[in-house]
Amino acid sequence: MAPRRERSIDRKVRLVVDGRPVDAEEGEPIASALLAANGWLFSRSVKYHRPRGPACFARECDGCLMRVDGVPDVMTCATAARDGMRIETQNVVGSAQTDLLSATDWFFPEGINHHELLTKFRPLNRAMQSMARRVAGIGTLPDSPMTVLDAERLLCEVLVVGAGPCGLAIADKLRRLGVDAVVLDEANDAGGHLRFAPARLHDGQKGALQKTAELAAAGLDGDGALRLGTSAIGFFHDAWLASTDEKLVAIDARAVVFATGMREGAGLVAGGDRPGVLTARAFSRLLTSGIVPAKRVAFVGGGAWSDALVSECESRGIEVARRVREADAVRVIGRAKVRGLEVRAGEGTASVDCDAVVTCSPPSAVFETAAQAGASVAFHSNGFFVEATAHDGATGAPHVFAVGECSGVRTPIGWSAQIEGAAARIAKEVR
Amino acid sequence: MSDKLIVCRCEDVSAHDLEEAVQRGYRDLESVKRFTGLGTGWCQGKHCLSACVRTLARTGGETPHAPFTPRPPFHPVPLARLATIDVEDGE
Numbered sequence: 355m356a357p358r359r360e361r362s363i364d365r366k367v368r369l370v371v372d373g374r375p376v377d378a379e380e381g382e383p384i385a386s387a388l389l390a391a392n393g394w395l396f397s398r399s400v401k402y403h404r405p406r407g408p409a410c411f412a413r414e415c416d417g418c419l420m421r422v423d424g425v426p427d428v429m430t431c432a433t434a435a436r437d438g439m440r441i442e443t444q445n446v447v448g449s450a451q452t453d454l455l456s457a458t459d460w461f462f463p464e465g466i467n468h469h470e471l472l473t474k475f476r477p478l479n480r481a482m483q484s485m486a487r488r489v490a491g492i493g494t495l496p497d498s499p500m501t502v503l504d505a506e507r508l509l510c511e512v513l514v515v516g517a518g519p520c521g522l523a524i525a526d527k528l529r530r531l532g533v534d535a536v537v538l539d540e541a542n543d544a545g546g547h548l549r550f551a552p553a554r555l556h557d558g559q560k561g562a563l564q565k566t567a568e569l570a571a572a573g574l575d576g577d578g579a580l581r582l583g584t585s586a587i588g589f590f591h592d593a594w595l596a597s598t599d600e601k602l603v604a605i606d607a608r609a610v611v612f613a614t615g616m617r618e619g620a621g622l623v624a625g626g627d628r629p630g631v632l633t634a635r636a637f638s639r640l641l642t643s644g645i646v647p648a649k650r651v652a653f654v655g656g657g658a659w660s661d662a663l664v665s666e667c668e669s670r671g672i673e674v675a676r677r678v679r680e681a682d683a684v685r686v687i688g689r690a691k692v693r694g695l696e697v698r699a700g701e702g703t704a705s706v707d708c709d710a711v712v713t714c715s716p717p718s719a720v721f722e723t724a725a726q727a728g729a730s731v732a733f734h735s736n737g738f739f740v741e742a743t744a745h746d747g748a749t750g751a752p753h754v755f756a757v758g759e760c761s762g763v764r765t766p767i768g769w770s771a772q773i774e775g776a777a778a779r780i781a782k783e784v785r
Numbered sequence: 786m787s788d789k790l791i792v793c794r795c796e797d798v799s800a801h802d803l804e805e806a807v808q809r810g811y812r813d814l815e816s817v818k819r820f821t822g823l824g825t826g827w828c829q830g831k832h833c834l835s836a837c838v839r840t841l842a843r844t845g846g847e848t849p850h851a852p853f854t855p856r857p858p859f860h861p862v863p864l865a866r867l868a869t870i871d872v873e874d875g876e
Binding site: 399400401402404406409410413414415416417419427429459463464465467468469492499500502503504505540585586587588589590595597601602604617618619620621622623624625626627680685686715716717718720721722723725726730731732733736737738 | 787788789790791792794795796797799800801802805820822826827828829831832833834835836838839840848849850851852854855856857858859860861862863865866867868869870871
């Protein structure tokens with residue numbers, strides 16, 4: 355079963371996808387509309403031209419990239435569908451369904467060692483390089499030059515990166531202490547993972563946490579202190595830079611707090627890169643947005659999200675075909691979509707029918723921007739986490755803090771305590 | 786039937802590639818990244834870093850103390866947009 359919509363489209367817009375019309379809900383991610391209309395296969399991978407589709411729905415993989423209105427490499431999981439948008443498949447010779455370059459995948463079952471392939475004879479090597487250059491990379495140059503707006507300058511006392519439960523809570527607290535805190539989030543809605551987490555997450559407290567977060571967001575928004583659709587991209591020239599869809603925002607702040615949350619990343623199973631294999635968070639996002647990804651799902655990996663999503667599936671009538679540990683997942687069956695999962699069974703293996711595989715890998719922090727700010731990142735509990743104290747979120751770097759799940763604090767009670775301590779300390783530091 | 790186990794999808798780096806790297810003595814995260822190209826593609830390791838660490842753990846690689854160094858920008862940003870930053874004279 356291909357992904358389908360739970361309810362009919364409310365505000366219909368029309369997209370043109372590789373010349374064919376596709377209906378979409380206005381403002382939904384383009385990738386959702388493509389899934390509901392055409393299924394999981396979006397394009398092909400860079401080297402072996404293996405079939406690919408969206409896997410993370412969180413701007414963290416390459417699975418949803420399409421050419422949109424003549425602009426290459428648009429992350430369609432994060433771009434709103436608007437009427438008349440022209441969407442094209444990239445990176446294929448032929449189509450996503452029959453890409454001639456996928457012969458590379460068949461021809462090199464053990465892979466290509468680019469350090470040694472055809473390196474012995476110069477003329478052959480030159481010919482290979484010249485061919486590789488032609489097919490390498492993703493996308494081609496845009497149809498027309500970009501129009502850009504001037505960068506905006508923003509001055510505040512504290513920059514909070516991430517409008518999830520912890521980012522909103524600490525910004526709210528800081529503002530009540532009289533500190534000018536501004537929160538950014540790359541998503542178009544506040545709430546972080548609470549926006550799409552299954553109801554049973556956080557021991558069933560997800561709903562209550564979400565209400566608290568929404569209240570905080572409304573307050574911050576009213577103060578003009580909440581900037582959504584704004585992604586912190588790095589630290590340049592003494593300013594934090596963030597990017598919206600249209601412009602840069604250069605932010606001058608005395609202290610910065612990272613509340614960037616976690617990600618799961620890829621699961622380890624042969625064929626795990628195929629269309630129809632998605633992360634737990636991606637699966638949850640689709641369910642929340644009214645797209646039923648599959649009728650039968652296999653879960654690879656355990657943990658809190660896995661447990662909560664299995665409950666969610668049960669209450670929605672989605673069949674949980676199997677739950678296995680990552681070590682027991684052998685191979686995804688299917689070429690351009692998932693047909694099943696081969697799992698270890700006794701001394702041998704067994705095939706489980708399913709139309710999607712959800713990988714629930716041990717999560718890691720979204721640590722990149724905190725690391726750029728000078729925080730240390732360490733590997734523990736099966737993932738990378740920003741090193742910050744549990745009692746006040748202090749990292750080793752001056753005026754740099756990290757709170758919530760990205761700092762390894764995983765419970766709402768832990769978050770509260772950390773945020774209290776962090777807000778008090780930061781308020782003192784910026785005065 | 787077998788299939789590749791792709792660890793880094795942006796650069797099509799497979800578990801087999803990682804095993805080869807470890808066998809050649811590239812056992813830590815930074816060396817593996819340089820030898821295989823893992824983490825150097827579109828997502829810059831967001832999706833594959835943890836999976837790489839799990840693969841290295843079972844193939845005799847080293848447990849990392851730190852991830853590979855993240856560089857700005859966090860997401861790909863058009864040069865035209867980056868060019869709108871004011872740079873002081875003389876810099």
